[in-house]
Amino acid sequence: MHIHPKITPIYQTSVFKFEDLTELELYFGEPGSRYLYSRNGNPNSDELADKVNELEGGAGAIATGSGMAAILAALLACCQTGDHVLCAADIYGGSSSLLNQELSRLGITVSYVPFELLYDLAPFVQSTTRLLLCETLSNPLLRVADLRRLADVCHGLGLKLVVDNTFASPILTRPLALGADLVLHSVTKYLSGHSDVTAGAVVAADAAVAARLKQIGVLFGLTLSPMESWLAVRGLKTLRLRMREHSHNALAIAECLQRQPAVRAVYYPGLPDHPQHELAREQGAGQFSGMLSILLADDVDVVNRFIRACRRFPFAPSLAGVDSSLSYPLGTSHRSLTPEQQQELGITVGLVRLSVGVEPVEDLLADLEQALKGL
Incomplete structure (x- = not known):
């Protein structure tokens, strides 16, 4: 009986069988011809990596157990002990924590570049500088990096450009087509899209770097599980439709929030x-994504009243699901920064980040308006 499933089954197995030693030697002699052990590769994790690679237009990709694992893999693919990296000051707090607390312990140092100096990197470059890490849309203030210009600056200085494209997704922006060398995602967010998967992905523009990513994924044990990979692939199938709705709803909400007396500022590139x-x-x-931030009064009581009053935007420290949510950068994603760093970045007591979902926009608008009314 021939079975031809339309959807790739879940290969929920840790190991694969061989007939004999000849077949084992074929595995090592013909890479990619068969599977041995799911940490080394699995049909589901490979399918996810291939699909993200296709979306981003890369030369190869890996799927990892989280977005943090993706950041780690991207940095290790380019750096070793004694190297120095540049990082945009406007960056996800987990990225800076990884650089500050763990990679520094391994002898990889970091300098942070303020947004207004991103295109003047020469004063920050050392003889051991290898790359710049930045985000397409910054977390949490939605500043937008000019990736083509940034790639030219980096390459002129002999640096690689590594871009976290989580907030934008390849539906909005394809960093590799603009000159970036590596692009990474927290697949947990838009790519999977349903708040039921923890995963990451890294895509390389160069095949040799892609092979290095594969080696890092295997040896560090970063490979994503079959079930999570299958769920993420399923999510990818609606990515284009979801991004259109996220962007449509977020723009309508941003325009509405600009008219609310309790909202001091709205940060949204649309x-x-x-x-x-x-x-x-x-x-x-x-399109401008479904992420935006608002500035309320710098008063904990005001922020708490707003959070408690919201019904359609539950307080959850993540983002980009089909269901809307809100988060609080000062107390979650950027908690590890010093008070001085938080102040410099504009991450204050009153800053609230909204992840706008795909629900009927009139319901979301009504909820925010009633939550803001009593502030």
Whole structure:
């Protein structure tokens, strides 16, 4: 009986069988011809990696157990002990914690570059500098990096450009097509899209770097499990539709929130008064993602009342699911920064980040309006 499933089955197995020693030698002699052990590769994790690689237009990719594992793999693919990296100051707090607390312990040092100096990297470069890490849309203030310009600057200085594309997704922006060398995702967020998977992915523009990523994934044990991979692949199938709805809803909400007296500022690149609005429009193919941040009064009581009043935006320290949520950067994603760093980045007591889902937008607007009414 021939079985031809339309959907790849879940290969929920840790090992694969061989007929004899000849077949074992074929595994090592013909890489990719068969499977041995799921840490080395599994049809489901390979399918996810291949699909993300296709979306980003890369030369190869790996799927990892989390977004943090993806960041680690990308950095280790380019760096070794004694090397130095540059990192945009506007970055996910987990990225800076990894660099500060763990990679520094391994002899990889870091310097942070303020957003306004991103295109003037020469003063920050050392003889051992290998790369710049940045985000397409920064977390949490949604600043937009000009990736083509940044790639030219990096390559002119002999550096690789590594881009975290989580907030944008390849539906909006494809960093490799703009000159980046590696692009990474927390697949947990938009790529999977349903808040039921923890996963990551890294894509390389160069085949040799992609092979290095594969080696790192295997030897560090970063490979994603079959079940999580299968769920993420299923999520990818609606990514294009979801991003359109996320972006549509977020723009309507951002415009509405600008008119609310209790909201002191709205950070969303889809608004015409956003400093990088035109860049975001061009680089994001006319869409601006579903992430935005708002500034309320710098008063814990005000923020708490807003959080408690929201019904459609539960307080959850993650983002990008089909269901809306809100988070609090000062107390979660950027908690490990010093008070001085938080202040410099504009991450204050009143800053709240909204992850706008795909629910009917009128329901989301009504919920936010009633939550803001009593502030």
